[in-house]
Amino acid sequence: MLWDQFLTHNDKVIYKWEHYFPAYEENFSSYRNKDFVFLEIGVSYGGSLQMWRKYFGPLATIVGIDIDPECKSHEGPGIHVRIGDQSDPNFLKNIIDEFGVPQIVLDDGSHQMNHINSSFDFLYPLMVPNSVYMVEDLHTAYWEEYGGNVFNEMTFINRTKNFIDLLNADHSRGVIEPNSFTRDTYSIHIYDSIVAFRKGSIKRKVAFCTGAGY
Numbered sequence: 780m781l782w783d784q785f786l787t788h789n790d791k792v793i794y795k796w797e798h799y800f801p802a803y804e805e806n807f808s809s810y811r812n813k814d815f816v817f818l819e820i821g822v823s824y825g826g827s828l829q830m831w832r833k834y835f836g837p838l839a840t841i842v843g844i845d846i847d848p849e850c851k852s853h854e855g856p857g858i859h860v861r862i863g864d865q866s867d868p869n870f871l872k873n874i875i876d877e878f879g880v881p882q883i884v885l886d887d888g889s890h891q892m893n894h895i896n897s898s899f900d901f902l903y904p905l906m907v908p909n910s911v912y913m914v915e916d917l918h919t920a921y922w923e924e925y926g927g928n929v930f931n932e933m934t935f936i937n938r939t940k941n942f943i944d945l946l947n948a949d950h951s952r953g954v955i956e957p958n959s960f961t962r963d964t965y966s967i968h969i970y971d972s973i974v975a976f977r978k979g980s981i982k983r984k985v986a987f988c989t990g991a992g993y
Contacts, residue, residue: 780804781834791853793826799915802970806911806977810883812836818874818881819843820865820898821888825853832857842878844870846889865889866897875905882910890919892926895935904959906978913975939974942967949984 782800785793810817815838817831822845832841832855841858843850844865854860859878863870865888875881884902886895895914903912919925920936927934946964948955965979 781807781830784830784833788826788830790829791826792824793830794823795827796916796972798971799973802913802968802973802975806913806968806975807834807883810835810839812838814838815882816840816842816878816880817883818878818885818902820884820886821845822847822850822853822860823887825850827887828853828858828860829855840878842874842881844874844888864894866894868897868901871898871901880905880907880910882907884910884912886912886914887916890916890925892920892931892934896933896938899935903976903978904963908963908965908979910978911975912978913973915973917974918972935974939967939969942976 781803785795785800811834817835817839819828819831819842822828822843828841828843832839835841837857839857843853843858843860844863845860846862846864848862851860851862861874865871881902884906886898888894888898899912899914906912914935917936920927920934921929931937942960944951944955945958945960946967948957948961962980963978964976965981966977968975
């Protein structure tokens with residue numbers, strides 16, 4: 780269990796809210812011992828990269844990005860760190876060119892709304908079915924110093940409310956125009972301070988009724 784790994788970790792510092800761990804398990808556990816790319820936005824003290832490396836196993840490629848050049852020191856076996864701005868699409872493109880499109884993105888970066896939006900808008904459309912894009916620490920969407928505000932339509936929480944409508948656009952009777960997000964998103968999971976998107980498409984939306992008494 781990831782929670783057990785966190786509690787027994789005795790290497791580099793990890794700073795996580797405890798109520799995040801069930802959300803991690805729910806969305807990430809199917810990727811354990813798989814060959815895939817995990818991208819964490821925000822390296823900080825380096826401990827979370829170590830935790831993810833241990834959790835996902837030796838086949839996973841763990842990539843961390845951070846704007847602080849000192850974070851480069853947190854590289855290790857199976858752990859790669861690249862220095863750059865999460866809101867810079869050219870930097871993100873370089874990451875993809877080097878490592879491939881990630882199957883999991885965890886945004887624990889600056890928590891600034893414009894940075895979160897920029898990363899999501901670039902990376903999410905590139906991700907393949909069954910990939911997971913998770914943004915955490917979204918309590919900052921309510922805090923002014925992070926570009927947050929209950930009434931600001933461009934906070935990631937308020938954008939997520941619109942994404943829920945887009946996910947259900949096919950049922951809106953023409954009020955909401957379906958788009959690529961509608962076609963390529965299977966689900967949205969909302970937790971305290973976390974939103975997770977799972978890529979995927981529903982090939983047909985048909986209701987059936989079974990049973991002898993119908």
